[in-house]
Amino acid sequence: MSDSSREQDYFISIERIITSEVESALFQLDGKSSTRSDVIPLTFRFLDHQLTYRSAIALSIAGKQPNLAQNRAKQLIDCLKEQISSDFAEIELISPAWIQFHLREAAIQGWLQGWVNRLTTVCFPSELETELNSRSLSRYVRDRCCTIWELGSEENIISDNRQWHDLSNFSLNILAAKDWEFMYQLIATTDALEKVSPSQELEKSANRLSKEFLEFHRHCQIFDRKQPNFPDIAIIRLLLIAITEAILKEVDQVRIRL
Numbered sequence: 001m002s003d004s005s006r007e008q009d010y011f012i013s014i015e016r017i018i019t020s021e022v023e024s025a026l027f028q029l030d031g032k033s034s035t036r037s038d039v040i041p042l043t044f045r046f047l048d049h050q051l052t053y054r055s056a057i058a059l060s061i062a063g064k065q066p067n068l069a070q071n072r073a074k075q076l077i078d079c080l081k082e083q084i085s086s087d088f089a090e091i092e093l094i095s096p097a098w099i100q101f102h103l104r105e106a107a108i109q110g111w112l113q114g115w116v117n118r119l120t121t122v123c124f125p126s127e128l129e130t131e132l133n134s135r136s137l138s139r140y141v142r143d144r145c146c147t148i149w150e151l152g153s154e155e156n157i158i159s160d161n162r163q164w165h166d167l168s169n170f171s172l173n174i175l176a177a178k179d180w181e182f183m184y185q186l187i188a189t190t191d192a193l194e195k196v197s198p199s200q201e202l203e204k205s206a207n208r209l210s211k212e213f214l215e216f217h218r219h220c221q222i223f224d225r226k227q228p229n230f231p232d233i234a235i236i237r238l239l240l241i242a243i244t245e246a247i248l249k250e251v252d253q254v255r256i257r258l
Contacts, residue, residue: 043055049180172236189251
């Protein structure tokens, strides 16, 4: 997995990156593409303050043969460790034959950077579409996101003379548990956008993210200048809010096209 391809794809879907790498590892072992990336079993979890993907592909291939499944998982892990940088994820075998990917800070930072790069090339806050129900929860949250971002600009937390668009200046270690829980929901929603979903499923994803945003905003301070790690913590949280608005905008646009 080249650095250039990772940088380009982070803001789209981390799940798609991992399934693509698993598919490539299967090809390395079998000499043919035996499993499509869209049917590779993969779940995304927030465990022990870590963002983790877990695949049951070895179990799926081996069926009811546990020894075969574990051997297959070990072979895949060997291939995956050659393909995927250790800066991206820690890959390990979980009994009985799960393949687990613990995302590293560099992976999450890269995903965030992809969104930030995208946000700097478009007008934010964006104009809200009038085709959708203006009373929807996601519409309300998009309005809130825009208002909070504008206040961050007025308070000079986000401004042209701050290097907020380069996340290499920040450490994600300053984030609190609620920040990570919300980050999990942002990544999960972005993963879901990669999949073909009917309008009703997209609406559920938007509502789920909107509710998580309200919980995040309730517990995570932005404008308290006396809080630890200010202003860096405020800048990162404002960026999460900007990404929320951008994701909800994408969901709205997809729903309009359906």
